[in-house]
Amino acid sequence: MSKTLAEKIWADHIVSSAANEPDLLYIDLHLIHEVTSPQAFDGLRLAGRPVRRPDLTIATEDHNVPTLNIDQPIADPVSKLQVDTLRANCKEFGVRLHSLGDSQQGIVHVVGPQLGITQPGMTIVCGDSHTSTHGAFGALAFGIGTSEVEHVLATQTLPLIRPKTMAINVEGTLKTGVTSKDIILAIIAKIGTGGGQGYVLEYRGSAIRALSMEGRMTVCNMSIEAGARAGLIAPDETTFAYVKDKPHAPQGADWDAALSYWKTLNSDADAVFDKEITINADDLEPFVTWGTNPGQGLPLNSNVPNPADITDAEERGAAERALTYMGLTAGTPLKSVAVDTIFLGSCTNGRIEDLRAAADILKGKKIADSVRLLVVPGSAKVRLQAEAEGLDKVFLDAGGEWRNAGCSMCLGMNPDQLKPQERAASTSNRNFEGRQGKGGRTHLVSPLVAAATAIRGTLSSPSDL
């Protein structure tokens, strides 16, 4: 019977299956960080259980860590306790950990791919909703809660009800200045924050094929913002070439065996998706969010929408609340909105290509006097690579700040936060109320829009320069 890619990966990982029960699925890789794991390790200790497969588990410190003065003890005692707890747990249970200061430390979803432990056809979980990032490799990857973290630590499996599948076809060619971030923001605006609930998304079409691995990761990363736990892209030559020279890539005969398996990982031509939508890539423009959920986005050339024009009462109310929170007036051109802070980083857009794209625009220019620019590489390795290419100098010469790796202002668990009413153009993934700091106002953008906005001080695309 013909299958979609997600159905193939699912079928290959079923440990046991029975009528009227969830399938028990084997998990190939479990990624851990300090925030969602302490209660899970506690649970193991209480029950006297070991970590079943430390060799399929890896931890890093990312959510809480400071991005300044990382050679000193973490100043916030509560953050320090959480990081120290992860270190103690990893030591006690034999889990590999990349700590602050280690050259492989970084955001968990940047570290996995760069080590080559993210590979096609795998099941990958982490106590973090942006685990969908790894779907870019043709893996079934999704976020889980702490109870499930404990379940995977103890059994290397999860009981799961099989999701439905949705094909998202992105056909055509992106214009200059339009990026993978704009693709995913446009998709979320189209299907809404609940549109993907209950589905695994498969991104297909010529515009997806044309993306680099890093661009594909940006798309898959924000699947959860459309309500889908997982989003994936069938692996191809771009994928295989990316994995091949990574430290944990299969070697020799293993590579050949892996490659022949990976080449079977695509949706059969006659496979039927539960739902299918198509986006025309030719028409896409740089996108920006105006509201307080990622579905409230528009092309940058638009005006702030008027809630009175929205027919659905619930959506209208949400738009009214969002405009009040964001301090915006209906009808204002989005390009006239002045920002205070530009955040370039996160598991969405904190990889080397993102930094290169932004540096390319900032080179030889200065940021506006009214803004601060925070550049936070997604991992220590990305930081080193950027420094080897001189990108750090570009950001510093432009007037920006060059930080160490971590989740940073994406969620403001560390000192990198917005102040009340402070407005940010952010390359991260969530514009929720208070997400980047209590009372802070977030506009989600691509790295290109972030860089152009830093120079002009108002929301801008590179074509405005």
Add this chain to the structure above:
Amino acid sequence: MDKFVTHTGTAIPLRRSNVDTDQIIPAVYLKRVTKSGFEDGLFSAWRSDPEFVLNKPAYSGATILVAGPDFGTGSSREHAVWALQNYGFKVVLSSRFADIFRGNSQKAGLLTVILPQEAIEEIWQLVESEPQTSVTVDLDAKNVRIGSKIHAFQIDDYTRWRLMEGLDDIGLTMKKIDEVSAFEGKRADFKPKTLPALQ
């Protein structure tokens, strides 16, 4: 996990859609390493407003949260479920829940019930006019009873059984651990391992 069969209490109307888990509990409150004490952070940004519904004395002691559509979107933090439970909620009613939040609630024993938006609207109106209206959520009979109205809901049989028995998933999976071992014996050799660490 405590068994959940039926619960009777009063309800709070939360007339908002897209309540994400950053609203339920902001990231700055996630630094605890225990599962308790998260009630402090529940809806913290909104609770500074005296008019926010949780601050109204008429609703004190309520144990059932009646929320707008797409409740629990965003981050996978189970702390959102713990915060609701720590505060005293036993049940959340909504027309749509985000997948990860719903999964987390079912693991932790917070009952999430999906009702049509019209039913949610009706319950909102009832508890707004009579905040002390008694609401019964019956998992055995799969319905919500309020006044003379009975709203039936659907839930998969497995989750319902597990919640009604108060069973822990890990214990259930441990009964199948031989099958897990057998599966491991057949896994392809090329699958990556994190140990030994290669860099």
